[in-house]
Amino acid sequence: MRIGIDARLIKETGVGRYIRNLIDEISKMDSSHTFVVFLTKDSYEQFQLPNHHWEKRIANVHWHTFQEQLVMPMLFNKAHLDLVHIPYFNVPVFSSVPAVVTIHDLTVLHFQTGKATTLPYIVYFLKWIGYYVVLRIGLARSKQIIAVSKTVRDDLQQSLGIPKNKITVTYEGVDQKLQSIVSKSPSFKIRQPYIMYVGNAYPHKNVEVLIHAFDAFKKTPQGKDFHLVLIGSDTMFYKRLHALVETLPSKDAIQFTGLISDELLTHAYMHAHALVFPSLSEGFGLPALEALSLGCPVICSDIPIFHEILRNSATYFDPKSVDSLVSVLRNMSNKREIPDINVLKQYSWKKMAAQTLAIYEYALSS
Numbered sequence: 001m002r003i004g005i006d007a008r009l010i011k012e013t014g015v016g017r018y019i020r021n022l023i024d025e026i027s028k029m030d031s032s033h034t035f036v037v038f039l040t041k042d043s044y045e046q047f048q049l050p051n052h053h054w055e056k057r058i059a060n061v062h063w064h065t066f067q068e069q070l071v072m073p074m075l076f077n078k079a080h081l082d083l084v085h086i087p088y089f090n091v092p093v094f095s096s097v098p099a100v101v102t103i104h105d106l107t108v109l110h111f112q113t114g115k116a117t118t119l120p121y122i123v124y125f126l127k128w129i130g131y132y133v134v135l136r137i138g139l140a141r142s143k144q145i146i147a148v149s150k151t152v153r154d155d156l157q158q159s160l161g162i163p164k165n166k167i168t169v170t171y172e173g174v175d176q177k178l179q180s181i182v183s184k185s186p187s188f189k190i191r192q193p194y195i196m197y198v199g200n201a202y203p204h205k206n207v208e209v210l211i212h213a214f215d216a217f218k219k220t221p222q223g224k225d226f227h228l229v230l231i232g233s234d235t236m237f238y239k240r241l242h243a244l245v246e247t248l249p250s251k252d253a254i255q256f257t258g259l260i261s262d263e264l265l266t267h268a269y270m271h272a273h274a275l276v277f278p279s280l281s282e283g284f285g286l287p288a289l290e291a292l293s294l295g296c297p298v299i300c301s302d303i304p305i306f307h308e309i310l311r312n313s314a315t316y317f318d319p320k321s322v323d324s325l326v327s328v329l330r331n332m333s334n335k336r337e338i339p340d341i342n343v344l345k346q347y348s349w350k351k352m353a354a355q356t357l358a359i360y361e362y363a364l365s366s
Contacts, residue, residue: 002082004085007037010039011042018087021349105148106152148169153169172347195227201240204281214226217330222333232258265290269294284305297332
């Protein structure tokens, strides 16, 4: 059978790491299927075919566009696919090829505020309606749905009425490569001691609360020597954070790095006093697992997903309370606690890929 994988987001963070590990692990498995990977032009040139069971096609179409809805179905048909895996919620609804869809979260439904865009609100609202329609139709037509956590599975059932028997939970994993990378001479300097944040700066990530909490923490005896390092793509949303930081007394203690290599990210995790994950909503939370795997303590929001994934391996705070986070930061300031990493045993990209391949075969047989 010919199975397509829409890998246009392969270079992105989060979903991109999921796609990269999915392809890497499936390519190591004994399978008679042919896999066709769809890539943007720049990714196509860099992507190396794992073996003779793999093909690649150019799909130079940006995600979240009307063009995507028209062009991707034609590309799938030209590739003579029996099944296609869409590893994100942007399902081409006009495609006639049976699909398996991965849902990482339903943030697009629950945080449809004008803050989450650089567009005029009316344009954003119309686009949000488009997202919603595409999501509902795409999931209704899909053969199977993969949720990256039980929290996401439950949200799919409660918010969209998806039958439980159509959803399979496949947990993500921790990159073994990160654990083997050691940066001997990082190209950027981080001032010690520091706490860190990794990710984008969309409103639901709640980074403003972290910044205000750090500013308050910095004024305490416990926090006077600390720095805050923010790691993520320098988008418009990060520019808003830059503007906020410029208004604060602690601005000289806050460092923006932009996107960094895995080598530098590993270095940052290994030397941080803690990773702070202040999100109001997440589907999984890869940075927290990455941090734990490298011995970095994790402080995160007291929300269901983190309790599901991290259990007792993290310290929790109220994500809507600056004072709550300040209290946690003060308590952890004296000593860098070694985190409990036993929770990591249940997370494996190899296991995730094997489950996904089984889902493909079930979808093909049904």
